[in-house]
Amino acid sequence: MNILIVVCNPHENSFNHAIAEKVRAIYEREGNNVYYHDLYKEKFNPLLYQDEIDSRTTEGIDNTIQDACRELLDSDLIVMIHPNWWGMPPAMMKGWIDRVFRRGVAYRFDPFGRSVGLLEGKKGIVFNTSNTPEEVEMRLYGDPLGNLWEKCIFEMCGIKDVKRRNFFGVVRSSEDEREAWLNIVNDMLIEEEEI
Amino acid sequence: MNILIVVCNPHENSFNHAIAEKVRAIYEREGNNVYYHDLYKEKFNPLLYQDEIDSRTTEGIDNTIQDACRELLDSDLIVMIHPNWWGMPPAMMKGWIDRVFRRGVAYRFDPFGRSVGLLEGKKGIVFNTSNTPEEVEMRLYGDPLGNLWEKCIFEMCGIKDVKRRNFFGVVRSSEDEREAWLNIVNDMLIEEEEI
Numbered sequence: 001m002n003i004l005i006v007v008c009n010p011h012e013n014s015f016n017h018a019i020a021e022k023v024r025a026i027y028e029r030e031g032n033n034v035y036y037h038d039l040y041k042e043k044f045n046p047l048l049y050q051d052e053i054d055s056r057t058t059e060g061i062d063n064t065i066q067d068a069c070r071e072l073l074d075s076d077l078i079v080m081i082h083p084n085w086w087g088m089p090p091a092m093m094k095g096w097i098d099r100v101f102r103r104g105v106a107y108r109f110d111p112f113g114r115s116v117g118l119l120e121g122k123k124g125i126v127f128n129t130s131n132t133p134e135e136v137e138m139r140l141y142g143d144p145l146g147n148l149w150e151k152c153i154f155e156m157c158g159i160k161d162v163k164r165r166n167f168f169g170v171v172r173s174s175e176d177e178r179e180a181w182l183n184i185v186n187d188m189l190i191e192e193e194e195i
Numbered sequence: 196m197n198i199l200i201v202v203c204n205p206h207e208n209s210f211n212h213a214i215a216e217k218v219r220a221i222y223e224r225e226g227n228n229v230y231y232h233d234l235y236k237e238k239f240n241p242l243l244y245q246d247e248i249d250s251r252t253t254e255g256i257d258n259t260i261q262d263a264c265r266e267l268l269d270s271d272l273i274v275m276i277h278p279n280w281w282g283m284p285p286a287m288m289k290g291w292i293d294r295v296f297r298r299g300v301a302y303r304f305d306p307f308g309r310s311v312g313l314l315e316g317k318k319g320i321v322f323n324t325s326n327t328p329e330e331v332e333m334r335l336y337g338d339p340l341g342n343l344w345e346k347c348i349f350e351m352c353g354i355k356d357v358k359r360r361n362f363f364g365v366v367r368s369s370e371d372e373r374e375a376w377l378n379i380v381n382d383m384l385i386e387e388e389e390i
Contacts, residue, residue, distance in 0.1 A: 010245040046241065046286040050205040087347035088283050091241040091293050095286030113367070114331075136309075141347050144339060152282035152336050172308070 001032045004075035008039040008082045008093035015170050015178060019127045020081050022182050026189050035071040039092050046095015058105060068100045077123045084130035087144035097153060106157040117158020124154045126164040127185065134168040163188060196227045199270035203234040203277040203288035210365050210373060214322045215276050217377050221384050230266040234287050241290015253300060263295045272318045279325040279361070282339035292348060301352040312353020319349045321359040322380065329363040358383060
């Protein structure tokens with residue numbers, strides 16, 4: 001199986017990174033092929049310009065984006081890991097979505113102008129972290145990242161099998177809590193492999 | 196009155212720019228003080244790094260962000276204009292939010308860890324554009340940008356008076372339609388001034 005892991009957090013020792021390393025270790029142990037991207041470490045450029053939007057082919061564009069598009073198409077499972085910043089991913093990961101989920105790669109338009117997903121059959125897993133307690137988050141903001149990832153991004157591209165888990169109150173969490181959360185990550189992935 | 200206008204679209208002749216210019220013209224005509232930012236034109240850097248998050252003061256950080264924070268605090272009305280990309284703003288504007296709506300500027304935490312908005316009394320107006328027809332957009336995705344702007348961003352910072360309008364099907368619109376939409380923009384702002 002090919003697995004694409006993308007993690008985005010400016011703090012190199014973040015809990016997001018702990019999750020990403022856990023996911024990587026589990027899949028590599030099983031002998032899968034893992035594409036691993038730590039966007040801040042790679043200094044990913046998130047800015048989508050008009051010429052890149054207009055480019056009819058993916059061959060004509062920036063090499064980093066070409067490679068990421070190839071890995072996206074090549075992967076059976078896409079794992080996205082990031083904190084909740086204003087109900088959205090950080091700008092750097094937002095730009096990864098803007099640039100890599102390209103028309104012609106992740107979706108196309110049919111002759112009636114309706115979008116058609118091009119990533120059917122793939123699976124998505126999303127891990128998010130936030131500092132707000134769960135009860136407050138849900139009452140005030142709902143769960144914007146759930147709708148964004150499940151509907152607006154993955155389903156639009158044809159990916160219907162999406163699992164997601166948000167870990168709340170990370171800033172005030174104990175080492176034991178974080179260890180328990182990493183076990184949840186482990187169990188979600190093991191369950192995934194057994195299906 | 197001080198007005199902050201922020202527009203983000205990689206196409207310099209976009210309908211977003213037409214809206215932004217309309218808003219600017221209306222407010223400047225009335226003799227207001229307008230801060231106008233075309234993020235792509237200014238090559239705004241949207242990346243928030245850990246040292247900027249950790250900085251206890253705003254004085255120690257990048258000048259562009261210091262100035263933007265000052266303008267944000269100084270403005271009575273904040274007008275944000277951008278296309279709907281994956282139910283979110285483009286990465287460049289997402290990064291403007293990440294960096295300018297700083298802790299200590301736009302919100303703070305009370306001793307119990309609860310967030311308190313620092314922009315109370317200000318008003319917000321958001322104009323969005325999308326290419327999907329309204330019926331399809333609402334059925335498939337809901338209105339993620341409504342929740343993001345109204346709840347997750349503005350209300351979190353204490354801004355409760357928010358108006359928003361999304362213009363649908365922009366790519367297939369006629370010049371007459373776009374002219375009519377600019378009149379809607381005009382009427383919304385005039386109404387705003389009369390209250």
